[in-house]
Amino acid sequence: GQNIDQPTEMTATEGAIVQINCTYQTSGFNGLFWYQQHAGEAPTFLSYNVLDGLEEKGRFSSFLSRSKGYSYLLLKELQMKDSASYLCAVRDSNYQLIWGAGTKLIIKP
Amino acid sequence: IAGITQAPTSQILAAGRRMTLRCTQDMRHNAMYWYRQDLGLGLRLIHYSNTAGTTGKGEVPDGYSVSRANTDDFPLTLASAVPSQTSVYFCASSRGTSAADTQYFGPGTRLTVL
Numbered sequence: 001g002q003n004i005d006q007p008t009e010m011t012a013t014e015g016a017i018v019q020i021n022c023t024y025q026t027s028g029f030n031g032l033f034w035y036q037q038h039a040g041e042a043p044t045f046l047s048y049n050v051l052d053g054l055e056e057k058g059r060f061s062s063f064l065s066r067s068k069g070y071s072y073l074l075l076k077e078l079q080m081k082d083s084a085s086y087l088c089a090v091r092d093s094n095y096q097l098i099w100g101a102g103t104k105l106i107i108k109p
Numbered sequence: 110i111a112g113i114t115q116a117p118t119s120q121i122l123a124a125g126r127r128m129t130l131r132c133t134q135d136m137r138h139n140a141m142y143w144y145r146q147d148l149g150l151g152l153r154l155i156h157y158s159n160t161a162g163t164t165g166k167g168e169v170p171d172g173y174s175v176s177r178a179n180t181d182d183f184p185l186t187l188a189s190a191v192p193s194q195t196s197v198y199f200c201a202s203s204r205g206t207s208a209a210d211t212q213y214f215g216p217g218t219r220l221t222v223l
Contacts, residue, residue: 004151030208042199042214050208095206096167099151
């Protein structure tokens with residue numbers, strides 16, 4: 001079967017750095033997406049990785065290791081507005097997105 | 110209109126009733142999707158359409174139907190609602206269906222079936 005694993009919840013302090021991990025086992029791999037979802041709102045796109053390595057976009061970076069079936073999202077200089085759920089999704093061999101359950105990130109002052 | 114709109118925002122429905130959730134996008138995207146999101150579970154694909162005039166079944170299609178008569182609209186119909194269909198429903202669209210095509214989401218419809 002296909003499986004995406006993320007921690008259910010994480011807590012971090014304003015101004016700090018947090019790393020949200022995602023491991024996957026899917027039928028094929030055609031890229032990995034990270035989305036942000038604030039409570040009661042729609043998911044919004046953060047990043048896309050298809051090759052191994054780190055992609056940096058402002059305070060957010062995303063890393064991929066295809067051989068390990070592993071990705072992480074790194075958030076720097078945390079702000080209160082970063083409190084949200086972060087969703088990991090893998091595009092499989094059928095080009096459909098398989099979604100993890102999401103990681104709820106709580107930022108404390 | 111800018112992006113994707115969904116209607117209604119929320120709905121309480123009696124079991125056995127028929128309900129259509131509406132989705133419209135103005136980005137001229139070819140592909141559209143319907144997902145449901147339940148607590149503790151990832152987004153699950155119900156139905157999708159890669160282009161106007163075609164539709165396909167996702168992971169959880171039973172009890173739902175869709176149509177794609179034109180590029181902009183992708184309604185989702187529950188023929189006879191059951192309590193297990195209580196969920197938040199998101200419509201999404203993407204320019205195409207290649208690996209890098211990003212999906213953009215509507216604001217969602219919160220549906221409660223009693």
